[in-house]
Amino acid sequence: MKKLLLASTSTLHEGTYLSYLQEELYHFFEKIDEILFIPYARPSGISHDQYTKIAQQGFSHIGKKIIGIHTLDNQYEAIRQAQAIFTGGGNTFLLVNELYQLQLIDILRDTINKGTPYIGTSAGSNIAGQTMQTTNDMPIIYPPSFQTLGLVPFNLNPHYLDPDPKSTHKGETRETRIKEFHTLNNIPVVGLREGSWLLINNERITLKGNLTARIFEQGKIPYEWDGKTNLPFIK
C-alpha cells in the first residue's frame, strides 16, 4: 500500500510555503498527527533547524506536528516508526549525499514501500525516482551514487520549464538537457511543472493541479500527459 505525494515545488509565486497544497495535505494526512521531516537538502544553505521551522509553519494550519529528523539520536528507527515522512526541497546532491552518509537510503525505501505515507517537494520528489540524474541542481557535493529511492518507475524533473521562444540565451533548455540524459539512459522522465503534483496509490498514479506534465521517453518525441489515463510507459 504505497502512498506518495510528489510535488514540483513547495511554494508558488505569490503563495506561502505549501499554501497551494493545503487541501491536498489535509486529506493526505487525515489520520496522522506527526510527520518526520528530512531537512537535508538545505535550500540556500539554511540550517536544519531553520528549515524545520519553515516546514512546521506549512503544516500548522492543518494541525500537524513536524519533527526534524536531525534532532533524533536514532534516525534509522525514526524512519521505521514514523507515521509519515516529508522531504523538503533544496540541493539534491546535498540531500542524496547526506542520506548515503547516514545510511538511510535503504530504510527509507523499505518503509515507504511498506505503506508509510511520503511527501516530497522538489529535491524531495526527485529522490523518489530511479536516479537523481534529472535534477536541475548544481553538483555542490560528490555523493557516493546517483541512485535514489526508486519508489516510482521513472525519474522526475521538478520545476519543469518550457523553452522560452523569445529567449536569446544559448544555454541548454530543460528539454535539451533531458534529451542528453536519454542519450545514455532509458529511464522515462516526468517533467512536472510548478503547481503540479503526483499522487501515487500503489501502482495508480494521478496528476493533480491544473497543468499537464511533459513526458520524455528515450527515442520518442516528448509529449504532454493530462493524467486522465495512466502513464503510457507503465504496463
Place this chain on the structure above:
Amino acid sequence: MKKLLLASTSTLHEGTYLSYLQEELYHFFEKIDEILFIPYARPSGISHDQYTKIAQQGFSHIGKKIIGIHTLDNQYEAIRQAQAIFTGGGNTFLLVNELYQLQLIDILRDTINKGTPYIGTSAGSNIAGQTMQTTNDMPIIYPPSFQTLGLVPFNLNPHYLDPDPKSTHKGETRETRIKEFHTLNNIPVVGLREGSWLLINNERITLKGNLTARIFEQGKIPYEWDGKTNLPFIK
C-alpha cells in the same frame, strides 16, 4: 607560459558557431596550423564526428585544420604533441567522465601548463577550473570525480544568467545555486555571461567582450568585475 581562452559560449544568438570570436581566434592561433579537438561533451548527444565537423566549420575562415581526438589511436601522445587544444561545450559530466575513463586528465593539465594553447567553450571552459561543481548541466553520467584541470585558481559558471526580476518561476536562480555551492566550498566562482571570454597569459587574466563578469566569493556579497584590474581574489 600558460595560454588559455575560456569562453562562456560557442555561439551567440543570431550568430554562427564561433562567429563572434573570429578575430580573437585569429590572433590567439596566429602561428598554429592544426588544433586538436576534444568532442567528448557531445551537445544534444551528437556524434564525435558530427561535432568535429561543426568545430572545423568554425575554424575554416581562419584556415585552421581541426583533428578530432577520438579518431586517433594514441590520444595521450596526441595531447602531448598538439600544437593547440580546443574542448567544445556540451554536457560537463559526460566530458569529465570520458576524460577520466581515457586517463587524459593529467596529461591535459601538464601539457597546457607547459604552454600548449588551450581554448574552451562552455563545458570546455568549465573543466579549466578547480572543479566542475558550478556547471549548469544535468548529471547524466556519474564521473569518478568532480575534480577538473585546475588551470585557473577558481571555478567557472558559463552561460551566467542574471535573475529575471519579472520571473514567477520558483526554481533556484543561478545566484542562489552558486551561493549553495559556497555553503560547502570556498573556491571563488567567475560567472561568465554569454559574449564574454577570459584570456589567460600565465597569471594575467583579462576579461574580453562588452560585459562585466559576476564574481562570487564565499562569505561575500557577489560583485561585478570589469576586467580592468586583475581578479581581486588573486594575490
